[in-house]
Amino acid sequence: LTYWWCLQHGESDNNVLGKIGGDANLSPRGVQYAVSLARHMNAQQIPDLRVWTSQLRRTKQTAQDICATKEHFDALNELDAGVCEGLTYEEMADQFPQEFAWRDQDKLRYRYPWGESYLDIMGRLEPVFLELEHMENVLVVSHQAVLRCVLGYFLGKKPEELPYINVPLHTIIKLTTEGYSCRLEFIKLPV
Numbered sequence: 597l598t599y600w601w602c603l604q605h606g607e608s609d610n611n612v613l614g615k616i617g618g619d620a621n622l623s624p625r626g627v628q629y630a631v632s633l634a635r636h637m638n639a640q641q642i643p644d645l646r647v648w649t650s651q652l653r654r655t656k657q658t659a660q661d662i663c664a665t666k667e668h669f670d671a672l673n674e675l676d677a678g679v680c681e682g683l684t685y686e687e688m689a690d691q692f693p694q695e696f697a698w699r700d701q702d703k704l705r706y707r708y709p710w711g712e713s714y715l716d717i718m719g720r721l722e723p724v725f726l727e728l729e730h731m732e733n734v735l736v737v738s739h740q741a742v743l744r745c746v747l748g749y750f751l752g753k754k755p756e757e758l759p760y761i762n763v764p765l766h767t768i769i770k771l772t773t774e775g776y777s778c779r780l781e782f783i784k785l786p787v
């Protein structure tokens with residue numbers, strides 16, 4: 597029986613504004629979450645805890661107060677929305693109606709111009725999956741689209757289901773694996 601954890605960064609300023617992508621800081625609520633997350637993790641005194649974050653500010657800030665060895669990976673960065681980075685979905689529909697419609701038709705394969713698709717993320721996560729399969733005591737702090745891929749992979753979901761998996765905000769997801777089966781536990785923290 598082995599277990600590890602994954603979670604989304606706390607609420608960011610771009611989350612509040614409804615903007616896609618970017619490299620925003622945590623919102624005041626996100627900062628509060630980072631504090632209660634550190635309190636929760638530190639209280640458990642997990643031996644040799646390691647924290648993996650993306651290279652973006654919001655995941656680093658979320659993990660900031662956790663006592664652990666930290667590493668930052670490009671592979672854990674959020675889906676690159678290319679020309680749509682920094683837009684709201686409304687602005688995207690307005691400025692790039694054809695792109696918006698294509699994405700709606702095939703969210704798994706749709707690649708933003710100069711950006712990525714969910715399938716691209718699955719590709720760049722491959723080395724991460726290989727490591728996670730025989731790791732313990734790792735806490736992965738990443739982003740919604742990336743964590744959908746991570747959960748989908750470990751739960752054996754169909755590729756088409758990936759872009760729609762629910763990854764709740766301000767919630768620690770504990771994954772326990774036993775052989776080929778994987779169980780999830782959701783720990784919602786008060787913010």
Ligand code: G3H
Pocket residue numbers: 616617674675677739740741759
């Ligand atoms: O922009 C990044 C979001 O996490 C992706 O969400 O694929 O539902 O647009 P979405």
